[in-house]
Amino acid sequence: MRTDIFARLDREPEPPKIETPRMSRHRIALFGGTLAFYLAIVLAVLVSSWLVTLDWKVMLFRPYQQWPELHAFLDYYVVLGQRGPTAVMVAAWLGWRSWRQHTLRPLLTLGASLLLLNLSVGAVKLGLGRLGPHYATEIGSAELFAGGDIFPSGHTANAVVTWGILAYLATTPRARRYLSALSAFVSLGVGLTTVYIGTHWLSDVLLGWAAGLLILLALPWFEPLITRTEVFVLSVREQWRARRRLREAVPAAPAAPEPALLPQVLGAGPEDTRGAADRGPAPGTTGPAGHPGAAARARAHPTRADRTPLTPGGSRRPPHADRSPRNSAGPSRPVAGGPVAP
Numbered sequence: 001m002r003t004d005i006f007a008r009l010d011r012e013p014e015p016p017k018i019e020t021p022r023m024s025r026h027r028i029a030l031f032g033g034t035l036a037f038y039l040a041i042v043l044a045v046l047v048s049s050w051l052v053t054l055d056w057k058v059m060l061f062r063p064y065q066q067w068p069e070l071h072a073f074l075d076y077y078v079v080l081g082q083r084g085p086t087a088v089m090v091a092a093w094l095g096w097r098s099w100r101q102h103t104l105r106p107l108l109t110l111g112a113s114l115l116l117l118n119l120s121v122g123a124v125k126l127g128l129g130r131l132g133p134h135y136a137t138e139i140g141s142a143e144l145f146a147g148g149d150i151f152p153s154g155h156t157a158n159a160v161v162t163w164g165i166l167a168y169l170a171t172t173p174r175a176r177r178y179l180s181a182l183s184a185f186v187s188l189g190v191g192l193t194t195v196y197i198g199t200h201w202l203s204d205v206l207l208g209w210a211a212g213l214l215i216l217l218a219l220p221w222f223e224p225l226i227t228r229t230e231v232f233v234l235s236v237r238e239q240w241r242a243r244r245r246l247r248e249a250v251p252a253a254p255a256a257p258e259p260a261l262l263p264q265v266l267g268a269g270p271e272d273t274r275g276a277a278d279r280g281p282a283p284g285t286t287g288p289a290g291h292p293g294a295a296a297r298a299r300a301h302p303t304r305a306d307r308t309p310l311t312p313g314g315s316r317r318p319p320h321a322d323r324s325p326r327n328s329a330g331p332s333r334p335v336a337g338g339p340v341a342p
Helices: 005-009 025-046 050-061 068-081 083-101 105-128 154-168 173-197 202-249 292-299
Strands: none
Touching (some): 025 050, 025 105, 025 202, 050 202, 068 083, 083 105, 105 154, 105 202, 154 173
């Protein structure tokens, strides 16, 4: 039995209708407020404002030295913000959701959100080039444009998007509330853990929360593209299946018949390739009526093997009693005119 997602999609011709989020006024207002907060954090770091001073105070406080007993646990907890493990776990869950709901939308939505995350966060990381706390060179400096890649925090933004996509794809209001609280708790804990370990500034975490939330709020704008991608994937799959059924329905071409080999008589020359009817019965056998003369006639025509071989000094004819060979010495013939006188 096939258990893949496409096999599940084949069971029902009409998949159930799933309501997709839309860009309502409330969502647009949240998106605008989050974008303003995002730009404010970037501007505050660019001008080395009080936020940069707070970054240095938290860094010099060294939380990992104040509460060392939490270090072992938080080293494992921060994995919930790493892109590889979290993407695998969430993709497995959404794959099961796709199988149950007869649609590829959950997996395609996850792929679109991760693509947006890589493009947006990665571009800002490389553009600002901020160094982390462990690589800071000047106290009180924002450490921008120094070849770093930690602003905004990728762990924090990834935690917001990866776990928040579960709440975004929830089908009931109750499930959406519970999943939203779970994703907020996980992403908040991951961001503060990076500050505790010392891998990120506090402003990195604030910008990471804003970057991840912007992606979740903007996803309804990409729903038409996700729908068209799903239709395209399914149409390509149907074309592939149609071609495969066509190849299976075409019968295989019959093999060409092998040419029949004519029987040949070993040792027979060109003059002895006559049919068996012309040769007569084999020597020593009787004819069709059992007449003994048939065997005699058969022996009168010996085969090539029974014939006398032709030699340079003889012929095929058998020796005759009253005939002397050509090369044998015989009596001399008389010379014309009589014998010569002595």
